[in-house]
Amino acid sequence: MAHPLFPDVQVILVPGLHNSGPGHWQSRWQRAHPEFFRVVQDDWAHPDLAAWSARLDQLRARDPRPALLVAHSFGCLTAVHSIARNPAQVAGALLVAPADPHKFGVAGLLPAQALACPSIMVSSSDDPWMRAEHAAQWAARWRSELVEGGALGHINAESGLGDWPAGWALLQKVADRAHNGRLAFSA
Numbered sequence: 001m002a003h004p005l006f007p008d009v010q011v012i013l014v015p016g017l018h019n020s021g022p023g024h025w026q027s028r029w030q031r032a033h034p035e036f037f038r039v040v041q042d043d044w045a046h047p048d049l050a051a052w053s054a055r056l057d058q059l060r061a062r063d064p065r066p067a068l069l070v071a072h073s074f075g076c077l078t079a080v081h082s083i084a085r086n087p088a089q090v091a092g093a094l095l096v097a098p099a100d101p102h103k104f105g106v107a108g109l110l111p112a113q114a115l116a117c118p119s120i121m122v123s124s125s126d127d128p129w130m131r132a133e134h135a136a137q138w139a140a141r142w143r144s145e146l147v148e149g150g151a152l153g154h155i156n157a158e159s160g161l162g163d164w165p166a167g168w169a170l171l172q173k174v175a176d177r178a179h180n181g182r183l184a185f186s187a
Contacts, residue, residue, distance in 0.1 A: 006175050009091045010063040013038040014056060016073025016099060017047060023157035025164035026072055032163070037063075039075070047074045049106045053081040066091035068175055073129060073154065074099045076121075080110055080142065087116035091178035094171050095121040095144060097155035100130040114143035118177035120170050121145070124152040124159075 013026045013036055020026040030036050039056050056078055060067045066089045071079040076098035083090050098121065101107040121144040123135035130138075132148065139146035147170060153159045161167070 005172065006068060008065060009068040009175065009178065010060075010065045011036045011068045011070060011171075012056070012059060014069055014071035014075035014079045015039065015044075016071075016075040017044060019044045020072060021157055024072070025156075025161050025167055026070065028163050029070070029168070036070075039078070047077075047104060049077060049081055049104070049109055052078040053085065056082045057086060060086075060089065065089075066178070068171075068178065069093040070096075070171060071098075072096045072156070074104065077101055077104070077106060077110065080115065081106075083115050083117060084111035090117045092117050092174040093119040093144075094167070094174050095119060096167065097122065097124055097127055097152075098130055098135065098138065100134055101138075102134075103129070112141060118174055119144040120147055120174050122147045122149050122155060122167065122170065124149050124155050126151045127154050129154055 013030055015026055030038055037059055039059055041052055041055055068091045069079045071093065076095040079093050079095065083093065093115065101110055119142065121135060121139040123132050123146060125132050125148065136146055149155060
């Protein structure tokens, strides 16, 4: 079933460590929009970039529509790795509070060039998993629009964002860019 705001894409939630619990904005969005897909990893406690992105690739392949990826924390690294390996059929990406790839020893496995789709990265000035200046460097590397959200911690359930309407507006912005890009490309 397609979402009325995103009828021509499959929206895929890409959680980070521990699968974004019930109070997390990703889980709240999925409850409100059961037509969204969610990547399910075999081991949520031990991130493995190759295995996690392969699982995302499998989910992407199940639906012929382009994917709109909504990633958080290590899920951002997973999404970026998946896009870099196979950019086909990725409409866009919302990358929220990415984990620092250096902390996980995977920086060398991530692309050094622009992503092949529109993307927005949301960072926090007090994120314990990625310093704001490092988030800015990764956003510039991937040509991702950087949105600095202020002091929101890791932009998760502990941040007290509820359904996070500001994030929803950013998802709509990425979807609009993806739609407009496809129209311009096909013209």
